[in-house]
Amino acid sequence: MSDLTTNYMGLKLLTPWMVASCSLSKTEDGIRRCAQAGAGAIVLKSLFEEQIEAGANKVHEYLWMPSHTEAFDYIGNMSMEIGAQEYLKLIEKAKKAVSIPIIASLNCISPKWWLGYAKQIESAGADGLELNIAILPGEPNHTSAQIEKIYLEILDSVHATIRIPIAVKIGPHFSSIPYMAQELVNHGVKALVLFNRFYQLDIDIDKMQLVSGHRFSSPEEMCLSLRWMSILAGKISCDLAASTGVHHGADVIKQILAGATAVQICSALYVHEIKHLEKIHADVEQWMKDHQINSLSQIRGTLSQSKSHRPEIYERLQYIEALVGID
Numbered sequence: 001m002s003d004l005t006t007n008y009m010g011l012k013l014l015t016p017w018m019v020a021s022c023s024l025s026k027t028e029d030g031i032r033r034c035a036q037a038g039a040g041a042i043v044l045k046s047l048f049e050e051q052i053e054a055g056a057n058k059v060h061e062y063l064w065m066p067s068h069t070e071a072f073d074y075i076g077n078m079s080m081e082i083g084a085q086e087y088l089k090l091i092e093k094a095k096k097a098v099s100i101p102i103i104a105s106l107n108c109i110s111p112k113w114w115l116g117y118a119k120q121i122e123s124a125g126a127d128g129l130e131l132n133i134a135i136l137p138g139e140p141n142h143t144s145a146q147i148e149k150i151y152l153e154i155l156d157s158v159h160a161t162i163r164i165p166i167a168v169k170i171g172p173h174f175s176s177i178p179y180m181a182q183e184l185v186n187h188g189v190k191a192l193v194l195f196n197r198f199y200q201l202d203i204d205i206d207k208m209q210l211v212s213g214h215r216f217s218s219p220e221e222m223c224l225s226l227r228w229m230s231i232l233a234g235k236i237s238c239d240l241a242a243s244t245g246v247h248h249g250a251d252v253i254k255q256i257l258a259g260a261t262a263v264q265i266c267s268a269l270y271v272h273e274i275k276h277l278e279k280i281h282a283d284v285e286q287w288m289k290d291h292q293i294n295s296l297s298q299i300r301g302t303l304s305q306s307k308s309h310r311p312e313i314y315e316r317l318q319y320i321e322a323l324v325g326i327d
């Protein structure tokens with residue numbers, strides 16, 4: 001039997017594939033089905049800052065996008081307690097329904113709400129908390145330093161109140177991802193999720209209006225997190241989970257070779273259904289057997305930049321050999 005276990009922010013996972021925060025993890029039934037299919041852990045659907053602020057208990061599916069003004073169109077007039085209270089009940093139900101770790105998720109754009117609420121999430125039994133910090137820098141007079149400070153303030157406010165481990169799910173848009181990653185670690189983060197996939201914006205040229213782009217990722221999108229996984233692994237002293245474009249067993253293996261502690265999967269479970277986790281499991285085990293690998297820890301990070309004899313090739317943004325000769 002192959003050893004697929006991993007230790008992710010102090011939690012023992014029997015398999016390194018988690019279900020990412022999405023609507024599959026917003027009901028007890030969905031959570032149970034993900035666990036039955038072999039998820040190592042489940043990140044619950046996020047509670048949105050706007051949900052708490054406006055006190056709504058129902059927010060439209062696609063509101064996980066950052067700072068989207070339409071968020072406010074969908075928010076009802078329910079009392080603040082309801083949405084937040086239902087979320088706490090979901091944590092309690094999930095903990096009773098399954099034995100794998102349950103990670104709660106908050107979608108934050110400011111530090112103001114989280115002190116009290118994070119404490120309640122911990123008391124409801126969550127094993128960990130993932131902060132999806134999604135700030136869209138839309139103004140030319142907002143500096144990178146100002147925006148990065150908000151990330152750290154959010155993290156500080158939560159870290160000061162709870163003892164359960166905290167992960168931060170970030171987007172790829174920083175001038176220096178390694179600097180930001182290290183800052184988050186310095187402020188107490190136990191794991192980073194690379195990366196959030198933001199709402200895809202598109203334009204309908206017939207109606208001449210904004211529309212939503214592809215809702216689900218494609219496997220090709222994984223290259224971005226694979227690059228940063230291989231650069232950060234071994235340099236940043238926290239666990240790293242890959243997210244976006246992890247669809248198949250081969251993708252899991254690539255991310256582990258690059259240095260991932262674990263991966264998060266969402267779109268593939270919508271495209272192929274939750275049972276697809278079983279196929280991923282079978283494919284990873286088969287690969288391990290074919291390559292005589294007993295444990296994923298044997299290969300974790302072996303293709304990261306820090307283990308490479310030619311670290312410079314990881315930093316080449318325009319790789320001459322690949323581009324020269326293509327007209």
Ligand SMILES: Cc1cc2nc3c(=O)[nH]c(=O)nc-3n(C[C@H](O)[C@H](O)[C@H](O)COP(=O)(O)O)c2cc1C
Pocket residue numbers: 020021022023045046047061064105107132169195196197215216217218243244245246264265266267268
């Ligand atoms: C329907 C749907 C709902 C989502 N809801 C959330 C959410 O509440 N919080 C969050 O952090 N990410 C949310 N996401 C993003 C996923 O967690 C994940 O980061 C993203 O889909 C990229 O991973 P993938 O390529 O495996 O789909 C959602 C994605 C989808 C498709």
